[in-house]
Amino acid sequence: MMSPPTIPQISYTLGQLAFYYKYSPPTTAWSQCLSPLESKSDLRILNFLSLLLTTGGPADRAAVSFSYTKDMGLQLFYSKCHPCSNEETYYVTQIFAIATNPQLPLPVKHNDLFHLAVMNCKAKISSRLHKASSCLKDLSIRKDFGILDRNSELEHESNSKPTPCDEYIRRYVDPEMFPNGSSLPQFLKKWFYSFLDTFGPDSSFVYPFQAINITRTLHVCYFLVVHPETRKILDPDLYYRLQKLAEYRPAIAAVIGWMGRFDSEALSTLKVTEIVPSPTSSVDVSGNFLQILDKYARYTGSVGVTDKDLCTSYGRMRSFPVSLENKITLHSHSGCFLALALAKRFFATTIPIVLNIGCAKPMCWICLEYLATIHHCYPHITICTTPNNRRINSTWMIPPGTPCEVATTMYERLGTALNSVITTCGSNSERWHNPLSETEFADSMQYWISICKDRRLAMKP
Numbered sequence: 440m441m442s443p444p445t446i447p448q449i450s451y452t453l454g455q456l457a458f459y460y461k462y463s464p465p466t467t468a469w470s471q472c473l474s475p476l477e478s479k480s481d482l483r484i485l486n487f488l489s490l491l492l493t494t495g496g497p498a499d500r501a502a503v504s505f506s507y508t509k510d511m512g513l514q515l516f517y518s519k520c521h522p523c524s525n526e527e528t529y530y531v532t533q534i535f536a537i538a539t540n541p542q543l544p545l546p547v548k549h550n551d552l553f554h555l556a557v558m559n560c561k562a563k564i565s566s567r568l569h570k571a572s573s574c575l576k577d578l579s580i581r582k583d584f585g586i587l588d589r590n591s592e593l594e595h596e597s598n599s600k601p602t603p604c605d606e607y608i609r610r611y612v613d614p615e616m617f618p619n620g621s622s623l624p625q626f627l628k629k630w631f632y633s634f635l636d637t638f639g640p641d642s643s644f645v646y647p648f649q650a651i652n653i654t655r656t657l658h659v660c661y662f663l664v665v666h667p668e669t670r671k672i673l674d675p676d677l678y679y680r681l682q683k684l685a686e687y688r689p690a691i692a693a694v695i696g697w698m699g700r701f702d703s704e705a706l707s708t709l710k711v712t713e714i715v716p717s718p719t720s721s722v723d724v725s726g727n728f729l730q731i732l733d734k735y736a737r738y739t740g741s742v743g744v745t746d747k748d749l750c751t752s753y754g755r756m757r758s759f760p761v762s763l764e765n766k767i768t769l770h771s772h773s774g775c776f777l778a779l780a781l782a783k784r785f786f787a788t789t790i791p792i793v794l795n796i797g798c799a800k801p802m803c804w805i806c807l808e809y810l811a812t813i814h815h816c817y818p819h820i821t822i823c824t825t826p827n828n829r830r831i832n833s834t835w836m837i838p839p840g841t842p843c844e845v846a847t848t849m850y851e852r853l854g855t856a857l858n859s860v861i862t863t864c865g866s867n868s869e870r871w872h873n874p875l876s877e878t879e880f881a882d883s884m885q886y887w888i889s890i891c892k893d894r895r896l897a898m899k900p
């Protein structure tokens with residue numbers, strides 16, 4: 440009997456298809472069976488909290504969830520893509536110690552948390568500053584950063600009435616940068632040059648020396664993105680980069696406001712728990728994704744799919760490297776790892792439960808399929824998260840301890856996505872053959888379930 444590709448091999452193949460071709464995965468079943476709108480406000484807060492917990496560089500991820508019941512009190516769970524160091528754990532504790540301290544006035548809480556976040560999220564903030572500065576560097580070829588092209592009238596409105604945002608910005612910059620009477624475009628040009636001087640693409644940020652400067656910059660970015668005029672006059676990519684830097688201020692306000700909702704009795708029960716992720720593991724993808732795709736096509740009774748078929752059907756995005764990898768390291772994605780850990784507590788019940796999972800970055804397509812699969816197998820458990828950007832990660836690892844029925848359904852879902860690629864290519868190819876009969880397919884599925892059990896990839900909770 441032919442052995443079918445495994446879940447990691449199929450996930451890897453779908454990820455590579457999205458990377459090398461103009462392929463996007465099918466609309467996720469997630470949007471049909473879960474209802475994020477009901478949890479919009481809570482999710483927004485959790486997403487912000489997740490941003491504050493993202494202390495590492497661009498690859499770092501944090502997922503956060505919370506529950507509040509009279510019996511269990513206020514419980515907050517978080518998981519990162521790696522086990523937290525003592526320093527990271529202490530930082531999380533400090534966030535809540537400050538946010539829930541009844542002795543501290545609100546402005547002091549805000550300032551203390553801002554300082555704490557700037558000192559602990561160095562890598563993430565530096566990365567965002569660098570991205571904004573390289574965008575500015577590209578735009579600086581035109582002396583006005585493209586501002587004038589977008590709104591020539593504003594430039595001449597030097598004496599226009601200042602907005603509340605103008606006034607707020609003035610609190611965080613030197614007086615000569617934004618004197619009374621000068622316009623927003625005039626300020627922006629000066630401020631962008633100063634931004635490039637301070638945070639140019641080659642700059643390294645010296646902490647704590649530049650911490651105050653960075654804090655002020657994050658405040659200014661916030662008032663710029665909420666300014667009614669900024670979006671109209673800035674390049675969209677630059678505006679997006681400033682938006683990313685602007686997230687820290689509302690993130691801190693959200694955490695303070697959220698903790699302020701609870702009375703002292705509830706706050707006294709607050710328990711913050713890290714769900715430690717499983718270690719990474721490696722998987723053999725020998726023969727690369729084209730061979731895995733070919734193997735899956737043959738396994739389902741179709742004719743193999745070639746690079747040429749894929750180019751015809753989807754179009755190429757980028758060329759292959761000199762050699763494709765044979766072995767990849769799989770990573771636990773914190774969002775679905777945390778979702779499984781929390782959902783497991785309710786597998787044995789039938790009481791409807793909603794779990795909100797906050798992430799600073801929207802979950803990838805495979806994670807969302809996984810959440811939908813948990814809901815499919817345990818319909819009383821609804822998992823809400825931020826809507827997906829349909830990105831597919833090639834190194835997705837199914838969370839260890841996934842129940843067998845979830846793993847099997849997940850395999851079917853991923854297989855369906857791969858099958859539609861094969862069908863699309865087949866309909867464009869003269870070499871199309873009839874697929875396997877239903878009996879032959881059921882036989883192959885049985886084989887998959889048996890190896891799934893053998894390898895303990897999927898276990899009953």
Ligand SMILES: [Zn+2]
Pocket residue numbers: 772774802803804805806807832835
């Ligand atoms: Zn993911």
